[in-house]
Amino acid sequence: MLKKLTVYDMQGKKIGEIDSLFNGKVHPALMAQAVQMYLANKRCGLASTKTRGEVSGGGKKPWRQKGTGRARAGSIRSPLWRHGGVVFGPHPRNFHYGLSPKIRNAALLSALNEKNNQELILVLDKIALPQAKSKELKKLLDGLKIKEKVLFIFNKMQEDFQKAARNIPTVAMAMASGLNALDVLKAKKIVFSRDALDFIAGRLKPIP
Template identity: 45%
Template sequence: MVTCVVRDWQGQEVSEATLDLRVAKEENAAHIVHRALRLQQVNGRQGTASAKTRAEVRGGGRKPWRQKGTGRARAGSIRSPLWRGGGVIFGPKPRDYDIKMNRKERRLALRTVLQSRASEDMIVVSDFKEQLSRPKTKELLAAFTRWGIEPDAKVLLILDEREENVYLSARNVAKLKLLSAANLNIFDLLHADKIVVSAEALAKIQEVYSE
């Protein structure tokens, strides 16, 4: 179980919140998290890269010159891989990069990352959505500063559900990623320098990922 300080919009400490998730054993945690991260990155590959072999490239049906007597090296086709415009030797072909991992293991890895980041890098904010009555990026960035977040830090903002004013305020910030509590993923949790979570989102995380 991890205890997090809850701050208000002005950055003052107002209360505490706990996050209690079932995580991997210490000796297995790094391995399980690495597998889940690799699964997400590898399964995101389209696998559509393709290069033509000498059998597929256009042209080259006629022998460019006779076999003997020219003084040049013998050649059977202008589409040989040795020629400019020829086929590719062992080039990429469409393939499926997907790997498998049990759903229970994936969720265990996600819970492990969540709880490990919560101890030092998570900032819980109360009444987050109510403070942005209209889209205003400047106000959101000023709040980040009050919460002790560096201007060039990569920030992951987690809400219980999508809020239009927050989305419009956050979409132009280069190093800010906005997610809902039910759609978390390993990469974004590990990639962020700081994680900002609304109090409602923290309660939803506890509810959704407790099992």
């Protein structure tokens, strides 16, 4: 049975239902690929160690080669010594890589399909807070009975909403044009503005 999306007003009252765009298959492998890419691209890759040649000091041979009874040594910065260099240690690197737009969009659609299957997607007919205050946004969340982490998706930047959400750690925002699978999967519930849903409909195509 195809699920429908419930449309609410700003008071949290149900005003209707619309056909859901997210009744397709869920592809865990696609979502995993996309999430791994987004997380890898966030890595700074700044871990760094020094080799024996980079550690300060150690230019002088500690003792002569023969005749002391001690093991031969050429530098106090040998990896075998305390305070010596590191062998095969990490160095700054770039973890960035990409996936094709087709795969990224397919992963996003799959993530939205999963949320839709769990009935965790809501639609707001119009998003307009009376004031750019957290208390106004909390009223909206209470009206929608949302206590979990929620992602609001807009088609255009909402400065008033952004200001109101600053003091509420469970509220995240995203633009429909830049929405990705990681954003969707991190949130417990998804709230679309009506125009953002229309934009997503044009951006995504069903996965065969």
